[in-house]
Amino acid sequence: MLAAMPAPSAPPARTGDDRCPGAVRLHTADDGALARVRLPGGLLTSRQAAALARLSDELGDGHLDLTSRGNIQLRGLPDACGAELGNRLREAGLLPSEQHDRVRNVAASPLCGLDGPASADVQAWVRELDRLLCTNPNITQLSGRFLFGLDDGRGDIAALAPDVTLIATDDGHALLSYAAAGSCLRIPAAHAPRAAVLAAEWFLDERRRTGSTAWRIAELPAGQRPRLGELGQRLIAEGISAEPAERTPRPGAPTAPGLVPGPGGRTALSVTAPLGRLSTGQWRLLHETADAAGTGELRVTPWRGIVVPGLPSDEAPARLAALAAAGLVTSPDSAWHRAGACAGRPGCAKSRADVRADAAACLAHSASGQPLPVYWSGCERRCGHPTDGRWVDVLATDDGYRIAIRDGATETAPVTVPSADLAGAVATARTTTR
Template sequence: MPAPSDPPARTGGDRCPGAVRLHPADDGALARVRLPGGLLTNRQAEALARLSDELGDGHLDLTSRGNVQLRGLPEACGGELGSRLHEAGLLPSERHDRVRNVAASPLCGLDGPAPADVQAWSRALDQLLCANPDITKLSGRFLFGLDDGRGDIAALAPDVTLIATDDGHALLSYAATGSCLRIPAAHAPRAAVLAAEWFLDERRRTGSTAWRIAELPAGQRPRLDVLGQRLTAEGIAAEPAQSAPQPGVPTAPGLVPGPGGRTALSVTAPLGRLSTGQWRQLYETAIAGTGELRVTPWRGVVVPGLPADAAPARLAALAEAGLVTSADSAWHRAGACAGRPGCAKSLADVRADAAACLARSAPGQPLPVYWSGCERRCGRPGGGRWVDVLATGDGYRIAIRDNTTETARVTVPAADLAGAVATARTTTR
């Protein structure tokens, strides 16, 4: 079948929420706190919990970019929220707040040696973004992806993608597709910024209103050969390379054994949402490790560096608290938008319907699934095949989608959802 929808024609301004530019919702204002590379110290995580309890609804939502959202906020709290986030080191520049979308391989260095430290890349890239006044013209949806070579972040097709290689270099591409440029790894963060600037230049030249690379017609996409010339002029050696490696798989929940007798814990938030109690248990667990958390683009959290002998009990405690700790769980790779009553556009309480469906589902279902309350499909998965469960006002329409096609469409009432979703999730063709 043809593509279910064409890239959107952008006719208005970018309304993507930020930490101080709040988005009005039916359950109060919403703030999105960018976490470049998904990196948080336990003290920063504690600050987010306090903000949610004191200003919000007592929950934290994890996004498909590895960021955190606070909901149920008073409309006039932007000043206080921004000030407290700045004090916690979570808002280094208000002007650059919404362009700090940086995803990085969350297991980098935790399950063995990596070709490059992409977490260090993300910190350096964030500093460069915040020091660049022109980069604020990027949309709040433009994504930088830093992949340590395993292909997990490349699978998200970030607008600017950097993939570390074993020879001290990195592959730079747009949307992780087609040809690449081979550059020294030491220059990777600066090259990412130059690639984003080249996108902005091309958008201005063509008069495009696109927010993302994939929204540009093929003839208007920035040419890598010209980007290579610009990089070389800036002192970054760049040469054409073969296509990037095949996309990899997301981080799965469970124990992640690593070097030096240390083990990381990987968990997922049920439907992407955690109570502050569950969140506190995570950052208190982090104190026994490196004292940091890594929020993943798959609505999960990695807790690095726990002693190997203590890790299983710590993981069991997180499972007892209601987090997803096994890839065999039906809740693994299952997500949902906010739905009713928080979103006025939603046609159903999708979280309640999704929870009821998953509670009746068998474990070990291979395809991801995402419930959406309307055609906008906010927060839907990026890259790969997934089961789309869309509220219609008279039940749900279920289909298997990827970036270009939609198949196996069927509409069922909410009461029959569990069986239909299970059938779709186990479809292999």
Template sequence: MLAAMPDSAPSPLSAGGPSPRDGGDACPGTLRLHRADDGALARVRVPGGVLSADRADALLAVARRFGDGELHLTSRGNVQLRGLDAECGGGPAELLGAAGLLPSVAHERARNIMASPLAGLDGSPSVSRWSSELDGLVCGSAAAAALSGRFLFALDAGLGDVDALGADVTLIAEGGGCLLRVGAADEVFRLPAADGPRAALLAAEAFLRAARDSGAWRVKDLPDDVRAALVRTIGASVGPVVRRPRPRTAKAPAPGPVTAPPESGTTATAAATVTAISVGVPLGRLAPAQWRLLTETARRYGNELRLTPWRGIVIPGPFGRTGQAGPTGQTSRSGHAAEALGTLATAGLITGPDSPWTGVGACIGHPGCAKSLSDVRAEAGAAVGPVGRLPVYWSGCERRCGHPHGEWIDVVVTPEGHRISHVRGEHRDPRAAVRDDPAALAAAVAEARA
């Protein structure tokens, strides 16, 4: 049984460093909306990224009744609704609450829980029990209501996919048990799988105590000595320590194993049973017809959609064995999966790794954001070309909202033009600067990605 963790020794903020809380936690939620140039914005937390078809219907109903009708996927597997009327009041929250998407008013922005989207579908362990239990523990903790909208939990099925994304507290399935990682530390703590969600909550509560003096929103914002003390405090209460470097998200000259997001297409077990189909969403934006099609597909096969941190959607099956023929020669369930992917591709979704949209991302840009210097979504679409080795992310200003992790090509609009850089973790290698020439910009991005 895990014991409550003692307070970490308080420590002043590093000399001269501003508190991350000085500007306030501006992360939007369902109740606290963000004012954007295209209307108010709501962010709906979807712990583990898992939606039933009925809850997906409820999200679309809110988007159409109160917003612009579109649904935007975030880099944490959540959903944003844009273009909301500033006078919509509590209408969205009422509908989302009735659908079970708002179980706690006090904790609605603290329910940031990412999970491996293929967990339990590709031979890896399921983390669904962890997700539901951790969400319940967070909502039941008075202290956890103070977590910022930026604090992030990750539940990794042992694949390394979400472990690579820089969460504050990560649980990793391993050998029937689990590992607990705090921040980016290479040292992880081994404990029984059943104790994982409780340990994750206790680690988050310990972070809040450690952050009282510094005002940090996230583990990485803590002063170095406070962060080290926090890890020691958690380790003393959790279990034995082992060394496991955090995975990387692309090939780069750095330690640690390499991992990647799931490819679009079908997922099958070693026995050739198709267990899921996966699609990517260009720029994370779904029109109502696309969302309805995804929801109808989920309802037909397994009644579940899993939103991924890479702005994609996994629909679990079952879809039968690859190549299996029906008793009268009709299309097998695996054939149904191919048919579904074909329909989704016709609707404009990414259904295979050869799509030119693979690895292309962008912030909302102009005109949705007042700070953006350009319509980067239109520019990204105009520059789409051959699939590159590296992902590319377009940002309308230096804030780089929603940018990826690991290694990528960074395109940022500045008053002087578009600056293109190769990013590897904390290292940035400037590659080019292009001004007012769409053809040259597309060529420079393609060259950088290759």
């Protein structure tokens, strides 16, 4: 049996500027500039999706990368394209406020309202929250990594431990907490988006008061974290009733690929991008499917997937089969399901290997139905790695790949294997139950 070992320690105190990329604040990589386009709640229209495909083809490398926040990244861009990119994103309605661009990090339950009645319309919360963020000058002080999470009650988004979490209840209320903690405030659902903004402002106030440089709630020492009682008083002063409450965590699961039957004879399609990356051809097939048979909308998930809502149930299986034929992951039994990788070589100078190529080679020869998620990283930064549950950590080293199973605060004793033995070692780790 593999022994449990402590996982890496908490993030160190922040000492530099927040260099998180945005839509017009580009990051320079070895394969060109990178832009990150925020999609609050993962929501976009097929027209906006078509605009992203054109941008990738005309300015980028012909691909779109999905992030663990449900955002989109364009790679291989010219260094001087920021102005043109910003103008075209504004025209598509994807950049409502350049000043607020990087703080529009909002994750929401992707299947809300699609697989049955919902406790609240969290997509409506998303739109209102985004409007409030973009009209608030104070909120621009948040880092580009601060996350708002809107959970419809199933527990999928709460499991990500967002910095400010809203969870819908069945009685017209919402539970507001920091980092999805058990202790929370019970507030009217109608005021949920405004309360989330006030909670973020309270975090900024407390950070200034203590002199902290933290970007996220989890980076604050326990004694410096915002107190719910004081936040409750602030909400009440703003006309929002708030009372202390406790919540029982629900084991919310990530959105799985496949058919999602719903009410009214409608079915949604859920697919995953192989290793989090889509060609523009695959992306176009998705938004054309949304236009031809769905509602004309897409929902990008925090698990590097896409949901196409509202197809007629008798038409949905054939549409899903067409997406599978295009190379998208359409079944939870696929070895590619819940498998991810960072950019690796040649795009990242810090990477020790072409991790995407090595991961693809492993998965092409793997059996289906493997239970544990797996993530390949080219260096110790592990950009984009899973943040919840158990997962297999495959890290490139100078001597091959280091493999361990991570689970919260612990990891198994790692083993290092040469690239030639990687596929078998990863398959064994993914099927480890202890």
